[in-house]
Amino acid sequence: MGCNNSRQGETHNPNTNTQKPRLQKKPEFQNGCKSLLSKYLTDDVFQQLNGVSDKFGYSLAELINSGVVNQNSSIGVYAGSPDSYSTFAPLLNQIIQEYHGYDPADLHKSDWDVSKCNFEPLDDKYCMSTRIRFARNLADFPLGTKITKEQRRQVESLAKEAFQKFEGELLGTYHSLANMDKQTQKQLIEEHYLFKEGDKYLEAAGLNRDWPDGRGIFINHSKTFLIWVNEEDQFRVISMQKGGDIKAVFGRLSNAHTIINKVAKFAYNDHLGAISTCPTNIGTGLRASIHVKLPLLSKDMETFEKIAEKNHVQIRGIHGEHSESEGGIFDISNKRRIGFSEVELVHDMFNGVKEMIEKEKELEKHAIQS
Numbered sequence: 001m002g003c004n005n006s007r008q009g010e011t012h013n014p015n016t017n018t019q020k021p022r023l024q025k026k027p028e029f030q031n032g033c034k035s036l037l038s039k040y041l042t043d044d045v046f047q048q049l050n051g052v053s054d055k056f057g058y059s060l061a062e063l064i065n066s067g068v069v070n071q072n073s074s075i076g077v078y079a080g081s082p083d084s085y086s087t088f089a090p091l092l093n094q095i096i097q098e099y100h101g102y103d104p105a106d107l108h109k110s111d112w113d114v115s116k117c118n119f120e121p122l123d124d125k126y127c128m129s130t131r132i133r134f135a136r137n138l139a140d141f142p143l144g145t146k147i148t149k150e151q152r153r154q155v156e157s158l159a160k161e162a163f164q165k166f167e168g169e170l171l172g173t174y175h176s177l178a179n180m181d182k183q184t185q186k187q188l189i190e191e192h193y194l195f196k197e198g199d200k201y202l203e204a205a206g207l208n209r210d211w212p213d214g215r216g217i218f219i220n221h222s223k224t225f226l227i228w229v230n231e232e233d234q235f236r237v238i239s240m241q242k243g244g245d246i247k248a249v250f251g252r253l254s255n256a257h258t259i260i261n262k263v264a265k266f267a268y269n270d271h272l273g274a275i276s277t278c279p280t281n282i283g284t285g286l287r288a289s290i291h292v293k294l295p296l297l298s299k300d301m302e303t304f305e306k307i308a309e310k311n312h313v314q315i316r317g318i319h320g321e322h323s324e325s326e327g328g329i330f331d332i333s334n335k336r337r338i339g340f341s342e343v344e345l346v347h348d349m350f351n352g353v354k355e356m357i358e359k360e361k362e363l364e365k366h367a368i369q370s
Contacts (some may be wrong), residue, residue: 283338
C-alpha cells in the first residue's frame with residue numbers, strides 16, 4: 001500500500017492510500033469462479049499489465065481488486081479513470097467484447113431526440129411505474145475508485161452549479177448526505193430515493209472511501225427527477241413517475257441531459273461513448289425500466305423469456321438483479337447499453353413491455369373463457 005506505480009511524466013493522484021504495489025504473482029481464482037476477469041486475465045495479459053498504471057496512478061492491482069476479493073463477481077473490474085480503458089485495453093477490451101458483443105473497432109452513437117419516441121402511454125393497469133436513468137463522469141477527474149476527498153468535493157460543487165441552471169419541472173433541492181438531518185434521511189429512505197453505502201463489491205473497489213463526504217441527492221419538487229452525486233458514478237441522473245408514460249419520462253431526462261451538458265464536460269469518446277466506473281454501463285449509460293404486473297405470463301417463464309430476448313430486454317425482480325418478483329410484478333429493462341442510441345434503447349423497453357402486456361391480456365381472456 002502506498003507504493004507509487006505511476007509512470008514517468010504522468011499525473012499521479014496525491015491520494016496514495018489506495019495505491020497498491022506491483023503484484024508479486026497472478027491472482028488465483030477458485031474452481032467455479034465465472035467472472036470475466038478470471039476468464040481474460042491470462043498469464044500473458046497479466047505480464048503485460050502488471051506494474052502499469054493509468055495517468056492518475058491507478059494500477060492493475062486496483063482495477064481487479066474487487067473481483068479478486070469477491071470471486072462470485074460476474075465482471076470483477078472497476079476502472080479508475082477514463083484513461084483506464086486505454087491503459088488496460090488488453091484486458092478490458094475482451095471483457096467489453098464478451099459482455100456487450102461490442103468490438104474494439106466499433107463506434108458508439110447517441111440520439112436524445114424525443115420526437116422519435118412516437119409511442120402511446122402503456123396501460124396503467126399493468127404498468128406500476130417507469131424509470132429511466134443515465135450515468136456520467138467528469139472528463140478531467142479520476143473515477144470514484146481513485147478520486148481524492150478534495151476532488152470528490154469539487155465534483156459535488158460542480159454538480160451544485162449545474163443544478164442552478166434547472167428550470168420549470170426540474171427545479172428542486174440538493175441534499176448533502178454528510179449534512180442531512182435524521183428526519184430528511186428517514187423520509188428519503190422510506191420513499192426509496194436515498195442511496196446507501198456501497199456493497200462489498202464497491203467497497204473492495206474503493207468506492208466507499210470517506211463515506212458519506214461529498215455525496216448527495218438532488219430532488220425536484222414533484223419528485224419525478226433526481227440526481228445521485230458521487231455514488232458508483234459521479235452523476236446518476238434519474239427520471240421517473242407512476243404509470244407507463246415512457247415518452248414523458250424520457251423527455252424530462254433528455255431535457256436534463258441537454259442542460260447538464262452545457263455546464264459539465266463529461267468523459268466520452270467515439271468508441272466507448274460515456275465512460276463509467278463499471279464496464280457494464282459504458283456507452284449510453286442508460287437503463288430504462290418499468291415495473292409491470294404480469295401474474296399470468298410469469299407462470300410461463302419460457303414464453304416470458306422469449307419475448308424478453310426478442311426485444312433485447314431483461315427480467316428482474318422489483319428489488320434489482322437476483323431478486324424475486326412480488327405479487328407478479330417484474331422490473332423490465334433494456335439489456336443493451338453500447339452501440340445503440342438512447343432512443344433505440346427506450347424503444348427496446350417499450351416494445352418488450354408492450355408485447356408482454358398484450359400476452360398477459362390474451363391469457364386473461366383464456367382464463368375467463370375457461
